[in-house]
Amino acid sequence: MFKAILIEKQDKGQQVAIQTLDDSQLPEGDVTVRVECSTLNYKDALAITGKGPVVRQFPMVPGIDLAGTVEESSSAEFKAGDSVLLNGWGVGEAHWGGLAEKARLKSDWLIPLPAAFSARQAMAIGTAGYTAMLAVMALERQGVVPDRGDVLVTGANGGVGSYAIALLSRLGYRVIAATGRPQEAAYLRELGAQEILDRSELSEPGRPLGKERWAGAIDSVGSHTLANVLASTQYGGTVAACGLAQGMDLPATVAPFILRGVTLAGIDSVMKPRVERIEAWRRLGELLDPAQLDAITQTVGLDEAIDKAGELLKGQVRGRVVVSMQ
Template sequence: MISRTDDAVTTRVEQVDPASLPEGDVTVAVDHSSLNYKDALAITRGAPVVRRFPMVPGIDLAGRVIESEDPLYRAGDRVLATGWGLGETHWGGLSRMARLSGRWLLPQPAGLSSRQVMGIGTAGFTAMLCIMSLEEGGLTPASGPVIVTGSGGGVGGMAIMLLAQLGYQVTAVTGRPQLHAYLTRLGASEIVPREALAPTGRPLEKIRWAGGIDVVGGDTLATMCASIQYGGTVAACGLAESMVLPLTVAPFILRNVRLQGVDSVMCPRPRRMAAWARLARDIDHTLLESMLHDAPLADAITIAPRILAGHVRGRTVISMA
């Protein structure tokens, strides 16, 4: 529970009466949740991620329906939810029980457990939305290499794994040399340091990649756009470096580059269903397992600052057992 007083934000694990759960037409017994970068920001800093206090964080959840007034779901159904303001404006998934709108829920894909679904979570879902955007821009494995930033994090790692599974040549960007073996195992064929995307001041860079997935924004995204081949696409889904994008129009009007924004929070249900169907089909269960770290609910508070400091790779799955 994240609470705010006049001079401080506090986060602690506490017991609450189920009657205090927020309004919703479906009640879920949560089996697993996960810790994303946004969750770590909420737990350690509160605002601006948390917009209403007190707040139960957690933008992801998976579990079993207990009660439902929504005709799509019945008691016992296995469901998942990501985004839709969970952990921001509506109590989220870092809890043993959640009450929420049925329209935010999806059936758990066949062949994936609750733990695996949360291992994928918003990170894998966002990565798949990015890949779908690249494909819609015309990208195929024959187009050339694809660059992925934030490789040590959840979205970046998932994107590398999924792209490699689909036959793409992947360039991973990381500032942590100790992750090279891990990234190679996920499927990266080339690993470059963050400095490879440092700004040069030139409106166009040497062409290096057919497409890209960026989670950091700022100068990194600007240099990436300036380095994409004619007709290529960049999918942007994060701002870990900066919200500011210091680039010219040159990549767009001289190389026909497309910059596609990707949002996983308010993504419409049909596209969510399509992305999760792809994830269930394309995910490599062995590689997914290599990305996962399991932790109990009580450890979420101490893990959060380590995620922000870049000391956690892959995905952290929170068990409610």
């Protein structure tokens, strides 16, 4: 028996509650994991609150991230006692996820837990930090190096934004943080931001081209914000897009692309091949100070996660939320 957050479909929406389930109810997979920690991402919050079409089949255990210990395995890749990590692969959407004391998964979805991190630290990073690392790597591949100019991070107070700032700063970039919570300026500067920008400067309809302000950007907001970020990117710059907090639309023109040679790099963390996942986590182990993770992380129990998901969607959560099963 194990406890899990279970989302069930009802005629007038969905019901979400912590339930005690039997191991026989676990979905198919060749590895069973005793989950130590999971986390709350924006996607998890949408699934739990029902405010976004995240869940693709019911009933569903949400949670797109997990870290824990292999309990049983019929895969040659892993054995009982191995510490493992999972991000994405449709887990928490089409396959039962990590907001539970147990998970049964496909071995292809798992990677070894990096030696640099404990399970809690890995979940403090989670998909948010992993996605931020993928975005930084995309900027690097396009030649956006520190001496090219500033890098903008939108949604700076969120999980992806927080880690993007910390990683970029560690690599020597001058970071501009765009936020709707100016009262958090000290927190953002502590992470490494050197300039704070009010998100209102970017969130409304703007001009096709603006003043060239940054060599690169990591955007987790989308919509008008992404359009304005593109419009103010320097010649030959790159914007890594990895989120849609403001919306899925992109009310932009082709002007930044054909007049300034700007590159828009899409960042997908869900289906990323294993070799690239392992490299991203290796880089995270090199760049992040495990002690710094505490500054951007709060830990809650499974019984607190449902309420915390609502707070996250309301923009009331700073940084990362780890959900501990202990």
